[in-house]
Amino acid sequence: MTIHNPTKKLLFFLSFFLTALFILSACQKQPALGDFGNSYIDDNKSAQIVVVDTATIDVSTTFVDSVSTAGTGYLMVGSYNDDWLGKVTSRSFFQVAPPPSLPAIDPRIDTYDSIGMIFFFRPGSPYYGDTTQYQTYVVNQVDTLMELPPFNNGWFSSYLLPTGPDLGSTSVRIEPNRPVSNGTIASNTSQGTGDTVRIRLDDQLGQTIYNMVYNKSDTVKNSTKWLRWFHGLSLSPGAGAPANIINGIKDSCIMRIYYRENALFSTEKFIDFEFTNKNVQYNYVTTDRTGKPIAGLNRPTQTVQPPPLTPSAQIGHAGYVQSMEGLNVKLTFPYLNAIALRRDFIGLLRAQLIVRPVPGSFSQIWRLPPQVGIFTTDQHNQLGAPLPSLGSGGAQTGSLIQDYFNPLNTVYTYDVTNFVASQLINPSPAARQTGLMLAILPPAENSAFNRLIAADQSYPVTQRITLTVYYISLFPHN
Amino acid sequence: MNQSKIICFLTLLSVTSLGVMAQNNFQPYSQMGIGQLDEGYYNRTSGLGETGIGYRSNRFLITNNPASFSGLANQYFTMETAIRGTFISYSGTPVQPAGTQSADITFRKLVMGIKAAKHWGTSIGLVPVSTENYEFNVPYFIQGSNQAVSNHFYSYHGSVNKAFWANSYEFFHHLSLGVDAGYVFGDLNQKDILQSTANGASFTSTSNDIYLQNLYLTYGLQLYGRIGKHLEYVIGGVYSQKSALLASPNKQVLNPDSVTIQNFQNPDHYLYLPNSYGGGLSITYNQKYTWLADYRYSDWNGVQALNSYPGQDYAIVSSERASMGFEVSKKKNLYNSTVELSYFQSGVYYSNSYLAVNGRQLRDMGVSLGIGVNSLKSPLAYNIVFQYGIRGTTDNNLIRENYMNLSFILNFGAVWFTKGRKFD
Numbered sequence: 088m089t090i091h092n093p094t095k096k097l098l099f100f101l102s103f104f105l106t107a108l109f110i111l112s113a114c115q116k117q118p119a120l121g122d123f124g125n126s127y128i129d130d131n132k133s134a135q136i137v138v139v140d141t142a143t144i145d146v147s148t149t150f151v152d153s154v155s156t157a158g159t160g161y162l163m164v165g166s167y168n169d170d171w172l173g174k175v176t177s178r179s180f181f182q183v184a185p186p187p188s189l190p191a192i193d194p195r196i197d198t199y200d201s202i203g204m205i206f207f208f209r210p211g212s213p214y215y216g217d218t219t220q221y222q223t224y225v226v227n228q229v230d231t232l233m234e235l236p237p238f239n240n241g242w243f244s245s246y247l248l249p250t251g252p253d254l255g256s257t258s259v260r261i262e263p264n265r266p267v268s269n270g271t272i273a274s275n276t277s278q279g280t281g282d283t284v285r286i287r288l289d290d291q292l293g294q295t296i297y298n299m300v301y302n303k304s305d306t307v308k309n310s311t312k313w314l315r316w317f318h319g320l321s322l323s324p325g326a327g328a329p330a331n332i333i334n335g336i337k338d339s340c341i342m343r344i345y346y347r348e349n350a351l352f353s354t355e356k357f358i359d360f361e362f363t364n365k366n367v368q369y370n371y372v373t374t375d376r377t378g379k380p381i382a383g384l385n386r387p388t389q390t391v392q393p394p395p396l397t398p399s400a401q402i403g404h405a406g407y408v409q410s411m412e413g414l415n416v417k418l419t420f421p422y423l424n425a426i427a428l429r430r431d432f433i434g435l436l437r438a439q440l441i442v443r444p445v446p447g448s449f450s451q452i453w454r455l456p457p458q459v460g461i462f463t464t465d466q467h468n469q470l471g472a473p474l475p476s477l478g479s480g481g482a483q484t485g486s487l488i489q490d491y492f493n494p495l496n497t498v499y500t501y502d503v504t505n506f507v508a509s510q511l512i513n514p515s516p517a518a519r520q521t522g523l524m525l526a527i528l529p530p531a532e533n534s535a536f537n538r539l540i541a542a543d544q545s546y547p548v549t550q551r552i553t554l555t556v557y558y559i560s561l562f563p564h565n
Numbered sequence: 566m567n568q569s570k571i572i573c574f575l576t577l578l579s580v581t582s583l584g585v586m587a588q589n590n591f592q593p594y595s596q597m598g599i600g601q602l603d604e605g606y607y608n609r610t611s612g613l614g615e616t617g618i619g620y621r622s623n624r625f626l627i628t629n630n631p632a633s634f635s636g637l638a639n640q641y642f643t644m645e646t647a648i649r650g651t652f653i654s655y656s657g658t659p660v661q662p663a664g665t666q667s668a669d670i671t672f673r674k675l676v677m678g679i680k681a682a683k684h685w686g687t688s689i690g691l692v693p694v695s696t697e698n699y700e701f702n703v704p705y706f707i708q709g710s711n712q713a714v715s716n717h718f719y720s721y722h723g724s725v726n727k728a729f730w731a732n733s734y735e736f737f738h739h740l741s742l743g744v745d746a747g748y749v750f751g752d753l754n755q756k757d758i759l760q761s762t763a764n765g766a767s768f769t770s771t772s773n774d775i776y777l778q779n780l781y782l783t784y785g786l787q788l789y790g791r792i793g794k795h796l797e798y799v800i801g802g803v804y805s806q807k808s809a810l811l812a813s814p815n816k817q818v819l820n821p822d823s824v825t826i827q828n829f830q831n832p833d834h835y836l837y838l839p840n841s842y843g844g845g846l847s848i849t850y851n852q853k854y855t856w857l858a859d860y861r862y863s864d865w866n867g868v869q870a871l872n873s874y875p876g877q878d879y880a881i882v883s884s885e886r887a888s889m890g891f892e893v894s895k896k897k898n899l900y901n902s903t904v905e906l907s908y909f910q911s912g913v914y915y916s917n918s919y920l921a922v923n924g925r926q927l928r929d930m931g932v933s934l935g936i937g938v939n940s941l942k943s944p945l946a947y948n949i950v951f952q953y954g955i956r957g958t959t960d961n962n963l964i965r966e967n968y969m970n971l972s973f974i975l976n977f978g979a980v981w982f983t984k985g986r987k988f989d
Contacts, residue, residue, distance in 0.1 A: 117591060118655050119664030122703045123964060124596050124719065127876045127922075133757035133771030134818045134827075138709040433818060434826040436768055559769045560708065561818060561827060 136436060137560040140553055143422050146399040146406040146543040149468045149524070151413035152387055153245035157369040159534040162206070162340070163411075164224060164370075165333030166324040167216040171448055171540050172409065173376035177333050178323030180248055180371065182233060182314060183342045184363035185300075185307040190356065192301040192346070200345040200355070202293025204255070206284040206322070206336045208274045213335035214263045215536035217452050220332050221277065223325025225256040226286050229318040233367055242369035244411065244533075250321045255288040258325070261334050284336070293344055300344070300358060310363070319367070331452075333536055338368050370533075372411055381407060394468045399543035405445050406552075408459060409538035410527040416541055417464055419522035420510065420554060427511040431562035437477060438507035439555045442485065442499040442525065446550055448540035451491060456537040458484035460528040461501045466520035474523065476502035484528060495550060499525075499539075507556060591653070591667045592698050593964050594927060594957065596721045597879045597920050599753060599777070599836060600695035604886065604916065604929070607647035607673045607692075607974055611950040612935015613890025614912025616857040618845025619801035621741075621789060624905075624939070624946065624978055626678045626688055628731070629859075630801045630845070631743030632785035634678055634686030635735040641680050643978040647673040650971045657957075657964040673972070679981065684735040686743075690728070697723040697753055705759060715768060718758040725751030725777055739790045745783035749810060749838070752776050755875060767821055775875065776813040781838055782806045797849040803861075805841035807868060812836045837868035839883075852903070855892040857912075861885060865919045879922045886916035890933075899941075910935035914954075923961035930955055931968075946976040 156163070162179035169175055204226055227250035235242065260277040261284070267273045274282040299307045306316050320342070324330065342360040347353050362368070376382045380403025385395040396417060399406055406416035418440075426432060440461070449455045461483050463471035473482035485499030506523060513521060525541070526532065542551045595601040609625035610617030617629035621636035626645050637643065650670040676690030703717040728750070733743030758770040782805070789799040812834050818827040843861035866883040874881065890912035896905045915930040931954025939946040952970040959965045 117664060117700070118653075118667045119661040120591070120593055120655060120701060120964060121659040121661050122701055123593050123659035124699060124701050125703045125717075126878050127597060128719065128755075129875060129877055132755075132773060132816075132875075134759070134769045136705075136707045136715060136759055136768055138707050140709070434769075434820050436821065557707070557768075559818065559820065559826065561771070 131562060133561075134433065135560045136557055137431065138555060138557050139426055140555040142420055142426070142554040142556060144544055144552055144554055145419045145421060145522075146541065146552060147396040147417045147419070148381075148384065148399070148402060148407045149394040149396055149415045149417050150384055150386065151394045153243035154410060154413050154533055155241050155369075156244045156372065156411070156533045157242035158366045159370070159530065160338050160365075161213060161335035161534050162322050162338055162368070162370065163213070163333055163335050163372075163534065163536070164322050164324055165216065165222050166329035167331040167333060168329045169379075169453065169538075171379060171403070171405070172381055172407065172412065172538060173374055173379040174329060175333070175372070175374050175412070175536065176324060176329070177370050177372045177411075177536075178321055179336075179368065180229060180233065180242075180319055180321050181338065181340070181362060181368040182319040182364045183317075183340070183360040184310045185313050185360055186358060189300050189303065189307060190358060192297075194301055196349040197356075198347045198349065199290075199294050199297040200347055201290060202288045202296070202342065202344045204286040204288060204320075204322075205341040205343055206286070207339060208261050208263065208276065208282050208284065208334060209337050210263070210272060210274050210282070212263065212274065212337060213531070213535045214261070214333065215454065216330075216332035218261065218263055218332060220330045221258045221260045222330040222332050222334065223256055223258040223327075224284065224286060225323050225325050226254045226288060227251055227321040227323065228254055228292070229321055231318060232315065233319045242367065244370060244372040244413075246369070247371055248319075248321070254292060254320075255286045256325060257284065257286045259284050261332075263334075288342070296360075297344055297346060297358075314364075335534060338362055338365065374412055380405065393466075396468060400545070404543045404545040405448075406525070406541040406543065407538065408456065408525050408527060408541065409536065410532035411536050414538075415470070416525040416539075417468060417522055418525070418552070419519060421519045423507065423510050423554075424513070424518070426556055426558060429560075431560040432558055433561045434559040435504065435508050435511060436557040436559050437502065437504045438557065440501040440503045440523070441553045441555065442501070442539070442541050443495070443546075443550055443552060444497055445540045445542045445546070446494055449494070449497070454537050455487060455489060455497070456527050456531065456535070456539055457487055458528050458531070459487070459499055459525050459539055460484060461503070462524045462526060463506065464522055464524040466517045468524075470524055470526055474501070474503060474506055477504040478502070482528075503554070507554075591700070592696070592966075593655075594918075594920055594922065595695075595697045596699050596719075596755070597876050597922070598695075598874050598881055599725055600697040600723060602695045602919065603693040605649075605673070605972075607649065607972055608645060608676075609937070609948065609974075610857075610890070611952070611972055611974065612910030612912060612933050612937070612948070613857055613892060614888035614914040614931075614933050616845065616859040616888040616890040616912055616914070618785075618803055618843050618859045618861075619787065619799040619847040620845070620855075620857060621787060621799055625976060626676050626690075628676060628688070628690065628692065628745075630785040630787060630803050631688075631731040631745035631783055632733045632741040632787040632801065634688050634731060634743060635680075635684060635733040635741040637678060637680035637686045638980075639680050639683060640980050641978060642677070642981040643679070643976060644675075644677040645974060645976045646675045647972055647974040649673050649973075651968060653966050653968040655964055655966055657959040658962050659964055686733050688729075688731045692727050692729070694725040694727050694749055694751070696725075697721040704762075715759050716762045718760055720756045720758070721754065722756075723752045723754040725749060725753070727781065733785065739788060741785075741787045741789070743785040743787075745785065747781040747783065748778070749781045749808070750778040753875065767819075767823075769821065770819045772817045772819070773875070774815045774817075775836075776815070777810040777836060779808050779810045781808040795851050797852070799847045801845040803841075803843040805838070805863075807840045807864075808838045809835040809871075810838060834873060835871065836874065837871045839864045839868045852896060853894055855890075855894070857890040857892070859886070859888045861887075863919060879920060881919055882917075882921045882926055884917055884919040886914065888912060888914035904941070905939050906941070907939065908935075908937045910937070910950075918956075923963055925958055925961050925963060927957050927963075928955075929957075944977055944979050946978065948972075948974040948976065950974065
């Protein structure tokens, strides 16, 4: 291309010139001159980051006298003696129903054999305590209709139903994490029947029901009539000293009647009464805190009231999280807004809450909850909304770091930036009662006994619950 | 294409050049004072060690002295722009083996001029005054913690430029007086980003800006004539008047989401540019060989007490610069006119800068070589200048920069407003 016009030639040249300039200017290399220049910077001219980890934290435990334990899928049965929580006992109530079609029994040739319960402890089922111990399980028949009292809308952990005499019992050890081939685990019972626990029941009851089947009684043909007559069953730990284990037995249990069908060959037969009415199954939990640090726990004094708070100083300088017993920890920060009043404070960067268990309060037997949720709460001491983390925005579980070798390194960590940011500017008179609640997350909140004993601020700095606030500082403000 | 379109294009070019001027090599001393002063003119005198207070040209814009514009040929319009590539090698205790060099390429200036009347030359343009370009990291220990979980990333990026209108008038065929009315403007920016040492994410950043503006006047004088049949001389002098630049500081603090959490508009104050004096001389023999010499002195001591520059632990002191150059011009007679075809230049320079750091006034010295070609078939002239210099010292924990500049200067010239008459 030949450009004859001088002016156009100039513009063409300049365009090329500028294009080349922009391309080449992107080629800038950067040297490494260390921190040369640092000495020549004005002091206090730019924002800094200041960390404050001395914020006062009031640790309290809230208590609700009962929690909904119905329909969790597990019969939580057992008893243990906890150095912190006292004696904890759990038993379960449930119902079984006759089969939809009954076998034809000929009383002239068929013979009743026995009756028993079949329970299953599946891999992954909850357990808490010492799995090396034998636990005695006792089966009783409920002695009343399993119906909710008036004005109640669910089965709670405080409902105790009357039961009849013991129908049967067994003492069994359940190993929940027995290694098997291929690196997997399986549960195994000392009865040598895999994950199955069998309890033989009273033959008088078995013969009675067998006769009903033979007679085609309406009681076994109609499930409503059956429940009015049979009511339900209870599985509870045996009396005496706690075995220190509570197991979560799968609710898909069976009451089985064995009989023999005698013909040319004698054949073993059975009639299964399977688990029914999942929502009626619930666990009854009792505690005896006598002599334990938590004995001073404040209890509700009225029928309807906010869950009472108990300051940590009153109950062993700790906060207690175990939702099965209605225990949650409330944290309040009475002087938090003083951070915003600092002369150099110009903005919050982030805030982190570190919850440390009381040293020695946990072990591989007395396990910590793998997940502890954090919720907002107010003067009503109820669980509010889950507190989202700053980055992901999702609910937090504490990201437990568990270190049995160095227990002091065991921590739950939460991003509480959103909460602190709102509290710094919270003008409400109730701001001091606004705080955070630590609670077990569903579904474990009513199906696991893992508990957290959180150290309050009477413990050394490295062993206690700590709020670390990072803020942006600029001083002087010019 | 008519002249108005050319003007529009050149205006666009000027605006564009403003942005490009802000880029520059890493200059560790540019964080001090008003940045690293640009001693270059990027014109015909660049190959002469920027020696040109006593230099006149009928084609090129000698911005070293505003009195020179009256030397342009009658009705001659000329425009110059320049690009400079720089390579710097750093040495000294602070320099880490991982990075001892830097290189970049930048746009430097845009200047236009015309001989508007028989004795009156005028010029406008945009030229750099100083630049800031430096970045470094410093580990940061969060206050209240003994963990260095953060890092200061300091960056200095700013530039001070001058838009000027210069006029000169010739008296008695041997005296030219000129005034350069410059409007100095720019922004000194220091940004401090506190960032995570783990992933580089920003925690907070503080941007300290100082916006500068005011007029800065430079007066020039040139006396010139012949000594005998073969010698021509030019004696020049320049004086820049002390000027108080209005400094408007602004501080802005951003949070990690780059949302402004504090924005302070602090009271205005003044930063002074000093009285500056310069003298120069050139002798030309047979219109072929030219010897030049310059000396400049800037009285920064005189404004020291008035100024409050960013930073600390360095001093502003009076600066001076001396340079010499030699030029050989190759000319040819065409149609009863003498036309320059090319020229070769060399120069040396030595300066004490206006900064004294760690008790040492920073020196800058070097040599330059230039070659220029004037096209006979087009209105363009090309000038390529190589410069090698040493700035700073390795003493007292300072950094020495060995730099090489390669500048390309483009000149366009045309005779305007002829009204059909032939150019004489």
